[in-house]
Amino acid sequence: MAKLLIILFLLVSVATWSQSKIDSLERKVDSETIDSSKVTILLALADEYRYDNPVRAEKYAIEALKSASAIHEKKYEVSSLNTLANILSDRASNDSAILYYQKALSITERIEFREGKSEALIGLGNTHSRKGNLNKSEQYLKQNIDFAKEIEDFEGIASSYNNLGNIFNERGEYKRAMKAYTEAAKLNTQIGNEKNAGINMANIGLIHQKLGNSDDAIAYYTKSDSLFKKFDFLPGRAFVLKGMGNVFRNQGKPEAALEQYQKALGSYGKLGGIREMSQVYQNIGNIYSDKKQSALAVKNYHRSLVLANKISDSITIAMASQSLGQEFLYLEKLDSSEFYSGKAVEIAQGIGADLTEMDGYKTLSEVSYAKADHKTAYDLRLSFEALRDSLYNLEKRDLAEEIEAKYQNEQKNKEIALLASEKELQALQLEKRKNERNAIVVFALLVLVLAVLLYNQSRIKQRSNRELQKLNELKSNFFANISHEFRTPLTLIQGPIAHLEQNPDEKLDMDDIKMIRRNSNKVLGLVNQMLDLSQIDEGKLRLKCTEGDVFKCLRTAAASFNSHAAQRNMDYRIDVPDQILWASFDRDKLEKVVYNTLSNAFKFSDDDEMVGFRATYADGELLIQVSDSGFGINKNELPFVFDRFYQVDGSSTRDREGSGIGLSLSKDLVELMDGTITVSSETGKGTYFTVQIPLEKIKMPKTRMDIDTSETSDNRVRPRPYELPKTDLRNLPKLMIIEDNEDMLQHIKKQLLHNYRIIEAEDGAKGLKMASTDMPDLIITDLMMPKMDGMELCKRLKTNLETSHIPVIMITARAGEHNKIEGLQTGADAYLTKPFSAKELSARVANLIDQRQRLWQHYTDSQRTVSPEKMVTSSLDKKFLDQVLELLEKNHSDPSFGVSQMQRELAMSKTQLNRKLKALTQESPRDILRNFRLKRAAQLLGQKADTVTQIAYQVGFNNLSYFAKCFKERYGVSPSTY
Template identity: 30%
Template sequence: MAENTANEIKSPEHLSTVYNLKHDYYLREGNYQLALDNYKQHRALQDSVKGIMEASNYMDIRLGHEQNKSSLRMRQIEANIKMEQQKKRLITLLARAIFIVSAIIIALLCYGYHLRKRSNKILKKMERTRSDFFTNITHELRTPLTVIQVLNRQMQQKKDLTDKEKTAFRAAIDRQSNNLLTLVNQLLDVAKLKRGSEEPQWKQGDVVGFLQMAAETFRFYASEKEVALMFYSDLDVIEMDFIPSYIDKIVSNLLSNAIKHTDAGGKIDFVVTHEQCSNTISICINDTGEGIPQKDLKYIFDFFYQSQETKNHSGTGIGLAFTKMMVLKMKGKIEVESELGKGSIFTVTLPLRNKKASHILPLNEDERSFSALSANNEIFTESYKETKDMDNEVSTVNPLVLIVEDNRDIALYIKSLLMYKYNIITARNGKEGLEEAERCIPDLVITDLMMPLKDGYQLVSEMKQNRLLNHIPIIMITAKATDVDRIKSLSYGVEAFIQKPFQEQELLIRIENIFENRRILKERYMNTITRSNSENKLDNDANLEFLQIITSIIHSEINNPELNSSYLADKMAMSISQLSRKINGITGYSTISYVLKLKLNKAKKMLADESILISEVSDACGFYDASYFSRIFKKEFGVSPSHYQKMPTLIS
């Protein structure tokens, strides 16, 4: 049974043991033959097992050797892999280092490039600013010098000047001299303030009264431009340590700028506030002017800086920078808020007490002279005469003449010939001339032919096609005096063609003739309007067509007491001043006077019917008060409404 089991499991060792046991058994039984056979099988199996064991040992040794070789190879491979990994890591680190260094180098190069570009931009800006400053300062200096020179030459050459003319010429020279002196003094003040070479004179006194005097000094000039200037203070008296000359110039610069950049009908609030918590005073000047672009606000207090939006205003670019310097000298601060088209707010904050001043004297009444303000106002007045934007009550004493000339000397010479008989505005090219014409609606335009941006032909053509400007007569002055140019100019619609150089009397006579012809034409227009029914079509004339439109609007609202220039300007898509200048240019009346003229003419027609009450006529024609209507009617027609109603046929 054991033999069968050994055979089943195929175990030579167990089978060899079985045969050895059987050998021992048959040997004890005496069966030597079976004992021998089993012994042989035992030995054979034992040798087989031994061979197998030896083979197994050999295989074990071989496998162990191979395993050792494999282990050694694996270790070598691992070492190689590790070395490769280290190489790759080193290469990666090196690549990263190279990349980082390259990035740093590129960044430095880019930074250097941008820095150089920025530096070049700053240098160019500084150069442009410096150039603009010298250009502006040259213009500011040259203008009064040229006017002084021209007027002085005329006084020397013209022996027949009247005492009145001589007085006017001397007054102009004196005014221009003061302008020149003020500008030079301002430049010197800036230099002194920068060097700190002059010790400021601190005084103690009522700053509210001091500032209120400043507001009053400027109030006349603001009213001349039809700008409302209002002064407010939360306290009647504020005792303060301040430098009068600095406050003088600060207020002068801020108020003159506010008035210069505020159109007719605008408002300027001058507000003084005592801040108890910080023991400071706040001076706020708030205007409804043209405003400052946001991009310019951070540069507005830089020396020589001028906004591109306001380049048409004359100036040196030092006023606000000088103002900031003076504010800082008094340990204060100045801030600005502005929105283009809505206005600006300049706020100056100053401490009430100056701790560092060793000795502060009381403010004397004599020190409230506002010399800088007065001088600055003379500059402002002169500038304002050139840019005056007349509103609904247009002055008819002195017609407004626009001189469009790129040669400043010639423009100044023409201006010197006309400035005492006419209000003058100037433009340096056709583009600027068209803008000024639309803004001011002049009574006459004198233009050169050869100009940058737009020449004289383009200017004349665009004016004649513009409903706002087509009534304005134009004189062409040019060095190009061929027959072709003369005929072409006349075909464009100019009233007169004058060759350079020209005799001043020729220009003056031409202007007088044009205005006389215009006066006759205005009378014809008014007769046509007042004698025609507003519904009838008039002659094919652009000016009459314009009057027909505005007259129809007035007649439709004639019983409205609130009918005013603003309403009519909105209806005609014009500004109040543009409408007033347009109506004045065609009829010789301001907007309000023209409306009143139409109301009175309608009243005169209604009074022809004796059954209508005068109060009914007054209401129908838009008058608040019948007694006021009677006074106006009598002033216009020489008789009261009641007398006229009794004898209408006797009144022309």
Template identity: 35%
Template sequence: MKLRLLFLLILIGNPSFSYAQNEVDSLRLLIKSQPNDSNKVNTYLYFFYTDLYYKNPEEVIQFAKKAAALSNAIDFAKGESDAYNTMGYMYRIRSENDSALFYFKKGVKVAEGIDYLSGMADAHTGLGNTYCQVGDWQKAIPHFETVINEAQKAGNNILIASANNNIGNIYLSKGAYIKALEHYQKGVDLGNPSIKETSLINIGLVHQQLADFSKARKYLEEAVALCKKSGNQYALAFVYQHLGSIEQQSGNYHLAIDYFNEATQIFTDINERYNVSDIKTNLGNLYFDRANYQKALSQYRGSIAIQESIDHYVGICNNLLGIGKVLLAEKKYEPAEDTLLLAHQMADTLELLPAKIAVAERLSDLYKSKGDLARALSYYESYKVLSDSLTNLEKSELVAEMEAKYEISQKEQKIELLSAENQVANLQLQKQQNLRNYLLILAIVLILLVALGYSRYQLKVKANQKLKELDTLKTNFFTNISHEFRTPLTLILSPLEKVLRKHTDEETIQDLQVVQRNANRLLELINQLLDLSKLEAGKLTLQVREGKLRELLEIIAASFESLAESKEIDFKITIQDLPDEAYYDEDKLYKILNNLLSNAFKFTPTGGKVLLSVHSTEGKLVVSIKDSGSGLSSEQQLQIFERFHQNEQTAKVGGTGVGLTLTRELVMLHGGTIAVDSKPDKGSTFKFTLPLTRQAYKQSAFYETTASEIKVKNVSHQIPREEPSPTETSLPIALVVEDNTDLRNHISSLMQSSYTVHTARNGKEGLEKALKLIPDIIISDLMMPEVDGMELCRQLKADERTSHIPIIMLTAKADQPSKLDGLKTGADDYLTKPFDADELNIRAKNLIDQRIKLRDKYSVTLMIAPSKIEVTSPDELFIKKALSIVDEHISDPEFTVENFQKAIGMSRMQLHRKLKALTNHSASEFIRDLRLQRAADLLTVHGTTVADAAYNCGFNSLSYFAQCFKEKYGVTPSQYESASLIPRS
């Protein structure tokens, strides 16, 4: 069985030789005459190395099963392990991966029980290759490493070399060429001639990835001769496949098609579906290169059909990329976007670096074509980062180093030549001794100068790094402390709003409004500190858009009229000559003007004056705020914009010294100017300017609406819930995940009238409860111990049992990057603390309403044409999977909900709630409706009777079938059959 460890690439295990037909007949005769002993077991297993492997693989499996049974009967553990491993290889070659894993695991267990190194290595190699076949490389690598560890103990270099070859293949598929070549080199250093040849072939594939086709072609053409000599049909087909890829990349399309056809013929003869699907992908790429898009789509979709049946996720990802390229080329932007985003998600999950690079490039092209330049730039930057990674920059140098090791004779000649050259150089140096000494002294001086300069440079770099780290720590501190402050503020403001709405006593309302104003003031101060820290860290950016400037200025000014009236201050407003088209950041302009007016009223005594004057000139907004307050000295004017600066007047009226610092920073962020003109006892005038033209701002500064900022609509609805369990109510289920007890209880109280509310204290507990309850909506905090909100969201969206559940993220992190990070994990909405209670309920209702619309869509599609559901999301993948399982057992009357939930891998309750959420069907209704749909299809076929249709679709009782059919279609099966056979004009 050791021979299996020596063969080409991932699918190791094909025989390196084969017996002729007369040898097969001889073995059959030998079995009949042999007693039931270990020799007979070995004879059974020899069939694996004969032509029977290709001509009748099922018979090889049967012989292996007989070998296993006989070995068990005579207590021959080695033979039993080898028999299980043989069955594992046979099933894997046929892409029946579950069966392959089952037998390899049995092979490992038996071999470990008797410390049988060859059996253990054989089984672990088979397990590793099977996991590779389904794209689960994280599970594959430990099995190859186990082979290496066990082989090192036994000093078996051949096994070590073979396992390193397999690990190299994984890294080659992932685009990690440096790691791949490191492992291939170990195969060359430690392997026998066969493994060394295999390693050289693999290095040829690396050259193909590096687009050095002449070298790649050289290695692979040598491989063709080796494979023909050894009779290894699988390896020969594999090499043909890659020669086809090389010719395709070189533009030799006809020759490429010839190679692909030869490879396909061999793989088809040995029933190797895995590689047949990959060749279809190659052909799809070829037709795409030739702009024959319909043929390309046909090949890609044919490939996916095979890959879905064998769980070949890497291939599915590559085909989705191909389909996305075709749709983009045909300017079908919406389906192209959906397909490429799904491919990007799969490439990221599977760690496919080449695929991630290609998808990022196509997405950049797509968004550029759609005019979405911001997203186009984002994906282009991702494409460049991946393409220019350190691994790719170093790979060519490492390839050159590896080749030097293979060309030993040439290297020796070069060494001899170099030695001769060195001798000549030494003679010349001896003649120029004085000159050398002079140059040496000069070099030492230069080195010292460079070292001194470099040392000073390093000190600067370290100092800058420390300052950067300090800024990062400071920003993180403000961010985290704001979260801690905002949670109690939420618990003050939100219940306060409820109390204010209920109370009618005027005195109580006035007191509560004082509390509300001061709580809002505290929130405003926290926001100012946070904005200031973000500004200094360079994380606060402009969000410029066109707006109604006059209207905004009038609203801000009007908000101070009641204050002016209460303090008996004469407040005059002059707004004139404003442009019709103005561009500005509304939020930051509000903060600038609000801070300056607040200061003016704060330092103006009762009976004083405040004048707000606004106009525009040369594309700039000019704002002046003049007050009749106590004024500032020349020294105070120099310090007025410094952070935390307070003078005597500030100390008297109260203040933090943050507002004016933030105001100046916000003005400078716009590229504007701000100044103060003041004299003691004569008041102060603050004047600032901001640009208003589109040309004044960079493209990156313009505002782009995100999904979390779209205003919610007040839509009321009820969620139909059929077949509730005895413990269920008619209300939707909401799960609140929040580590703060008070806030968790408060949110529960807000939602309990419309939902059945369950709570969890952290993300870990929330994940457990979500899997147990399958709620209709989840409200989660972002920052929590053990498992935070982002990780909770990521795990729920990745699990097919919970991927459909809408999630609202609650957080004090109100900045744009934090919102985008939350939405990238799959969160459906984003609310900033403190939040409005009504807004939370409305957003939750709207998300559930969206799920109902999606459920209705799936329900209608299932009723009309279930086979036409296209896979574009995890939910649709789940429905596709459910349809496939039921369709597979459509004629089995014993196929029940229990069988259904076992086949799909969920509990009965999880399956019920998932199907109800997506299709409004219970599990039993889902099975019954699909049976009826298939029966209706059969009744339209001429010659199919009602009984045939019923029995073929799993109905035992014709009367029950007729009853169910009439309930669904409104007519009896016979009437439906008659109507379908009426000729149509």
């Protein structure tokens, strides 16, 4: 309490002394005659009243100027001009201030009054900055730095650096601003000007605040505020309040920020700081904008703009205008937003305020985009990004921190030197602090060790979870793919068997028997591969070596692909020495390696491309090379091709099916034989597999009577598919089958061939194109196909007006309920899972086509009116028929309305309109229009609404005999009889 009273006493004493000083000066000025002493007293009074009562300060400055002019003292005249200009600049009378500064500068150059010249240059720089003429302001301040260095005016140099920092800050050049503020702080500290050093530190705090370094900003603001309190410097304290408000806003503390801003408004109100009040209102508007309270934000931005316009402060006008433009964009008032942001960009370009210009471009771009002016939006966005890239880069932050760190080091060196002299007095305290620090360090180390252990444990757990999740995903993909591999051959096996069960008197033809054999061998191969993998995992798979001719085995295995290569017109080259390589080896495992590598080469090569197989033996090592000129493998995927379950293309549109275990099994088998397998590939040029197996050549037994070195080849020719004549002229419904598996396509076609016309497509993209041109009555599609899968195909068919009416049956090996729901949600009319019953497929096809025909019959029933919701199941088709009926209802009474007018109104070509209406109603556009008019005439005749002649004209017939003829053809009686 005693300390508080002492402080209060000192404050009262200082205030009393200050007031007594002013009273003493005022008494002296009244008693002084007009001479240099009176001018000095008047200037002192102007300085005393400058911040507390600027109007009175201006009065004393003008009186000083008149007195100096009367006694013809040019130095005093310059001082009076500079003082008056300073007061006018504080009161935002910028143009008048510049006029007085220029006059003072002109006199100083004639009389070589150095101090007055420096003050005038600084004043011109500051005032031009307040007006927004940043480039001109920078020019005057740099001129003063050079001049002040010549005359060793360190205070003038420091002031110029501080004001240059303000200019760079306004432009968003934070690197240069930090450097300038730091130079000013160093100089003011050296010359002992603590008040100005406090201003510099407050500005450094401002830069840290803009860079997002909240803790550093608060530290500098606090340090500068302690100096401002010492000198009772109200402008500085108000600046700190505004800066702290900005920091609290950045920290997400809006209420604390508003409290600081309100205090700053009060302080600036006392000082008459219109420019600063405008800035504070801008900041308050930002708070309400953050809180999405747009009405309050706009209100405060308008206050800021009004004050800025009052003092012609271009920088604040630009900022307030941009803030209003952004806020009006949030309120979707696009014209207002465009007006204010455009104004902001125009002003910012003139004064070099790059940050405001950048924000203006961004807002204008968003406004143009909202107005659908995409070209202008794109150009404005480019301007925004160009400015952003030049302003915000890592170099600015790093260099700013480096400069500030350098300054901090210099300050710390001075503090260390000062503390050295007091070292003995503080020895006990330092020892105590050292012990406390050691205890804290030990505790911190223990906490750190514990945190590291917990973090490592958590990271190991997360990594294990990720690996388990990845393994689960691989397994899920594997089982999904392997089920697809099983379901397709099982469907092809079950189909002929089910047909034989339903028709026991019939026999299976040879094509069906061969198809069953091929697909049963495929299932057996898959099962064997899975068993081999299981045995490898358990370590139970062993080599079963027998003596034999290795080259003959390789020739036989490679030749089994001859017919496949011939069917695809591929250049298949086998290069195996025509010799005997007698050795002990596991024939089965070697053949599996050859089959899997060659299968992979054929699988990922297009027709007409090249596949090569080469085998050599040298230095006790068998070398097998398999190459192709196919798609190739991406460099990023090469390390994973031998991983189990991995597939280079795992999408549902992959061109070749597979389970992802063939190459993995090959690698395991090669390693079981103590060999290696490697792969190299280049995208678009092909893939090259190399297998190296150590093999010891042994002497061939003499007891062997016959060694058959002739090559065997698999000359089996794949069954010829069902072939239709090039043009099927039967009057039957047309079906399209989209299936990439040839056996499956032929199986489905065989079930439906007798009752329908069939067209084929091998992938989704080709099927979509054919559907638009051939217009089938129904589409049967597989789910997993190359280029476009069944889901995407169905989605595109159902969202295209030309094809939306076509029923779609989707066939897939994915049997999950969510897969079925996903398929039906895309618009599929039926969903069958493999293996499926041929009888069920036939029933589904017949039901869907019959349903479409009943709808047509419903439409053509002369006693019914057209009802689109009963005609179609697709919302797109219903919408189209609604448009047609609305058009007919509106125009049927116009005799000149015909098919060409229908085409124009519906925005469709003649072919498109005819095809669509034929598909939906089995009537041409001309027939639909005529029948609509006849139905409407029948309704009116039934109601006896008018005479036959008048009704004929009402429904659009201008030829009575033609009307009577058409009516009788449709209803069997004449209009009058009806």
